[in-house]
Amino acid sequence: MMNFPSKVLEKAVEEISGLPGIGKKSATRLALHLLRQSNSQALGLSDALRRLVTDIKYCKECHNFSDAEICEICASEKRNAEQLCVVEDVRDVMAIENTQQYQGKYLVLGGKLSPMEGIGPSQLRIDSLEKRARSGEVKEIIFALSATMEGDTTAYYLYKKLKDLPLQFSTIARGIAVGDELEYADEVSLGRSIRNRMPYNEKM
Amino acid sequence: MMNFPSKVLEKAVEEISGLPGIGKKSATRLALHLLRQSNSQALGLSDALRRLVTDIKYCKECHNFSDAEICEICASEKRNAEQLCVVEDVRDVMAIENTQQYQGKYLVLGGKLSPMEGIGPSQLRIDSLEKRARSGEVKEIIFALSATMEGDTTAYYLYKKLKDLPLQFSTIARGIAVGDELEYADEVSLGRSIRNRMPYNEKM
Numbered sequence: 001m002m003n004f005p006s007k008v009l010e011k012a013v014e015e016i017s018g019l020p021g022i023g024k025k026s027a028t029r030l031a032l033h034l035l036r037q038s039n040s041q042a043l044g045l046s047d048a049l050r051r052l053v054t055d056i057k058y059c060k061e062c063h064n065f066s067d068a069e070i071c072e073i074c075a076s077e078k079r080n081a082e083q084l085c086v087v088e089d090v091r092d093v094m095a096i097e098n099t100q101q102y103q104g105k106y107l108v109l110g111g112k113l114s115p116m117e118g119i120g121p122s123q124l125r126i127d128s129l130e131k132r133a134r135s136g137e138v139k140e141i142i143f144a145l146s147a148t149m150e151g152d153t154t155a156y157y158l159y160k161k162l163k164d165l166p167l168q169f170s171t172i173a174r175g176i177a178v179g180d181e182l183e184y185a186d187e188v189s190l191g192r193s194i195r196n197r198m199p200y201n202e203k204m
Numbered sequence: 205m206m207n208f209p210s211k212v213l214e215k216a217v218e219e220i221s222g223l224p225g226i227g228k229k230s231a232t233r234l235a236l237h238l239l240r241q242s243n244s245q246a247l248g249l250s251d252a253l254r255r256l257v258t259d260i261k262y263c264k265e266c267h268n269f270s271d272a273e274i275c276e277i278c279a280s281e282k283r284n285a286e287q288l289c290v291v292e293d294v295r296d297v298m299a300i301e302n303t304q305q306y307q308g309k310y311l312v313l314g315g316k317l318s319p320m321e322g323i324g325p326s327q328l329r330i331d332s333l334e335k336r337a338r339s340g341e342v343k344e345i346i347f348a349l350s351a352t353m354e355g356d357t358t359a360y361y362l363y364k365k366l367k368d369l370p371l372q373f374s375t376i377a378r379g380i381a382v383g384d385e386l387e388y389a390d391e392v393s394l395g396r397s398i399r400n401r402m403p404y405n406e407k408m
Contacts, residue, residue, distance in 0.1 A: 003301035003302055004298065005269045005275055005277070006260055006275075007271050008252075008255050008259045008260050009256065009260065009269055011252045012252040012253060015253075016249065019238075020237055028295070028298070030224070033223065034253065035257070035269065042256055042257040044222075045220065045223075046253040046254040048215045048218075048219040048220075049216060049219075049249055049250040050247060050250040050251075052216040052246055053238070053239070053246040054243075065210045073209070089236075093209060098207055
């Protein structure tokens with residue numbers, strides 16, 4: 001048990017150590033660092049965190065984070081609306097955008113099917129994907145899911161659901177090692193794997 | 205360069221990555237984590253950080269952080285006012301308190317003499333230490349400074365300044381490896397080294 005000279009400090013340490021991967025000792029160092037700096041750093045951080053939850057919105061089209069009702073990518077005339085890239089998470093959108101190899105649009109599922117973690121189809125944004133797939137605008141569905149059993153299962157589930165629609169299906173090339181999560185892949189491999197995406201079929 | 209779907213998110217990531225040891229990638233993970241949690245976590249953290257700079261005070265006696273004008277240790281009747289432990293930093297007070305081996309009071313210098321970093325006597329709270337040393341209340345000065353050249357230099361400087369006063373001088377036992385900073389020492393070694401402190405003399 002730590003002895004804190006101040007309840008205010010103790011409370012800050014407690015809150016900071018609630019973050020993933022930050023233990024009590026690191027949290028203490030961070031709090032003391034903030035106390036040593038100019039007040040504006042701590043206040044700037046405090047303000048940014050408050051705004052993070054009060055001001056952020058979700059794009060109604062793709063479910064990515066957004067400052068507006070419709071995110072910049074969905075609203076952009078420059079993006080190819082015929083391509084729809086299905087990802088698990090917002091981080092995956094950011095990872096693919098960083099490669100600058102993809103000009104289509106996205107749909108953020110919000111996870112992958114995982115019986116182990118009790119995540120079934122109803123927890124994912126599959127209705128939203130279906131609506132987009134049936135809109136007539138989309139011509140190609142690109143699965144950009146984790147190269148794990150759960151990612152594969154999710155792609156297969158979605159493919160079965162949508163395969164009767166007049167759509168092309170593809171999946172990002174397995175240039176990344178099996179077992180890898182997208183967000184940890186380096187930009188070059190990830191960029192190559194989405195550029196060289198392959199037609200999706202049941203026997204992959 | 206990262207592409208953020210939202211300026212609010214980008215700003216939060218920027219502020220978080222201003223913390224020491226937290227890169228852009230970790231900051232992004234932390235911000236996205238906060239977005240996935242209930243709002244109360246981010247708001248609690250935001251509030252605790254704001255209060256950290258608006259509500260914290262420094263103890264007028266020992267310069268430790270405090271919620272009041274005088275900290276709990278300085279105000280306590282149970283602490284031995286005859287012993288004054290001189291430390292560099294607030295973290296060192298916390299480290300020694302954690303050992304539960306010391307019942308005296310503290311004085312936080314606010315650093316150590318370091319010509320390399322341009323820290324001279326005027327940047328440290330030496331006036332405050334002298335005032336305490338001359339108060340008549342204090343009988344023993346305990347140096348609990350880093351076991352580094354700078355820590356040794358600081359102890360020697362203070363000893364020379366105070367040695368004509370009717371005081372005992374001691375320094376925490378070098379049970380901790382030379383080159384170690386106090387805050388990284390394990391509790392047992394640190395507790396033993398303050399319990400087995402040795403009389404201070406010039407030839408140590």
